[in-house]
Amino acid sequence: MYSFDQLKPLLLNSNLSEGKLIKGIHQIQHSFTKELERRDEYISERDLVSAYSSFYFPTNFVKLEWGFSHLPESFVEQLGETHLIDFGCGPGTFGLAWLEFFKKGNVTFIDQSDLMLKQAKAFLRFFHPNTEATFSKTIPLIEGPITLLFGNSLNEISLDDAHDIIERVRPDHVLFIEPGTKLVYQQLITLRKKLNEKGYMTHYPCLGDKDCPITKNDWCHQVMRTKHHDSIERLSQKAKIDRRTMPLTFHVYSKEQRTGLYQGRIIQFLRESKFSFDYKVCMGESIVEIQLLKKSLSKKQQKVIKETNVGQEIKFEVVKKVNDELFKAQPLLREG
Ligand SMILES: C[S@@+](CC[C@H](N)C(=O)[O-])C[C@H]1O[C@@H](n2cnc3c(N)ncnc32)[C@H](O)[C@@H]1O
Structure with a gap:
């Protein structure tokens, strides 16, 4: 100012x-x-x-x-x-x-x-x-x-x-x-x-x-x-x-793919890798795979993600759209 x-x-x-x-x-x-x-x-x-x-x-x-x-x-x-x-x-x-x-x-x-x-x-x-x-x-x-x-x-x-x-x-x-x-x-x-x-x-x-x-x-x-x-x-x-x-x-x-905030329902846990937790998520009109990047998560947040179940809703910000069906993302987690 x-x-x-x-x-x-x-x-x-x-x-x-x-x-x-x-x-x-x-x-x-x-x-x-x-x-x-x-x-x-x-x-x-x-x-x-x-x-x-x-x-x-x-x-x-x-x-x-x-x-x-x-x-x-x-x-x-x-x-x-x-x-x-x-x-x-x-x-x-x-x-x-x-x-x-x-x-x-x-x-x-x-x-x-x-x-x-x-x-x-x-x-x-x-x-x-x-x-x-x-x-x-x-x-x-x-x-x-x-x-x-x-x-x-x-x-x-x-x-x-x-x-x-x-x-x-x-x-x-x-x-x-x-x-x-x-x-x-x-x-x-x-x-x-x-x-x-x-x-x-x-x-x-x-x-x-x-x-x-x-x-x-x-x-x-x-x-x-x-x-x-x-x-x-x-x-x-x-x-x-x-x-x-x-x-x-x-x-x-x-020229970059649009990222942003998304909300979907987790329908399948796919895998945990060294870098991410991978889920299949229903977005209403399409089903996508999201890779929730570990580097964006604290240990406490990783624990919350591990306890997330199929059927739950998840909000996330897309960091990179690899293609229309695969997103690298950062979850938005409630504090506390
Ligand atoms: C309203 S001022 C905006 C200044 C600043 N961007 C701002 O928002 O405060 C518009 C500026 O655009 C410049 N401008 C208008 N046509 C231009 C052109 N063809 N080439 C370069 N500058 C131009 C003007 O000289 C002026 O300084």
Whole structure:
């Protein structure tokens, strides 16, 4: 959680008066919601980049961790091993949130605005002085597994451009943290189809890859409720912009099979090996074999598993789908 006092000395204009800051925040908000044709201004004027970085940076920053809390832990761990491309990084919002979350990482910050990149560099240098990162207007060639993140930037580019970027980068995972608007929903529903065709599976928020059942005039988004540092809350009150209740669109696509929480009924004990307890489980629509990994269990938990009987229900998180009928999993056991 950042305070305004922490950010202020790092701003491109660190002498911005409070009056100008609030005026700038209003101007930015207006250009996001009403005067879309003036949207270029906030990235090309030092005072407006500073206003964005004082208010939208700290209030967007928290959305990454919120999003991760909705994904299986094992999947988030996997993301942490990839190189992040923060596309439309602005002042470095989600790349910095990524480094803060994982406490390490390789990040490439991409933005069309020199001023935004300059601000992102200043934040990185201060908050993560030992981290090397790339700042660029174009996406460089990157080796190894990649996560491509669009952070409030998909809504500023065309769908064709977003599609081209994905085609070029060929990331393993694609994340979107965007405004919770109908327009973004419509963009993503179209993009989702193309991503599915390219072998990406929807990991969040949809429960599968079938057509979205939401009717034409409606749309799907999430809402994050939070409280920011008192100094940011103060800016929020002065600017009369609510950032405690934030509608957002969080979508996750991946080449990896979808994992997640499952519940089934144990119908057969198969074997205990050096690495796992193996069961046949009825999932309602299908029967699967699950290997409950010993390395994820304490001695006490292994004892609970050994005492589990056929006929009992079991909740588990899939760590790896070997195929549609064989999962490596971690059981969710009640404490005590
Ligand atoms: C609303 S800001 C989001 C900044 C940051 N990701 C956040 O969520 O706080 C959108 C950013 O996307 C950048 N952007 C828009 N179109 C772009 C493009 N075609 N290439 C690179 N950056 C772009 C803008 O310059 C701006 O900094």
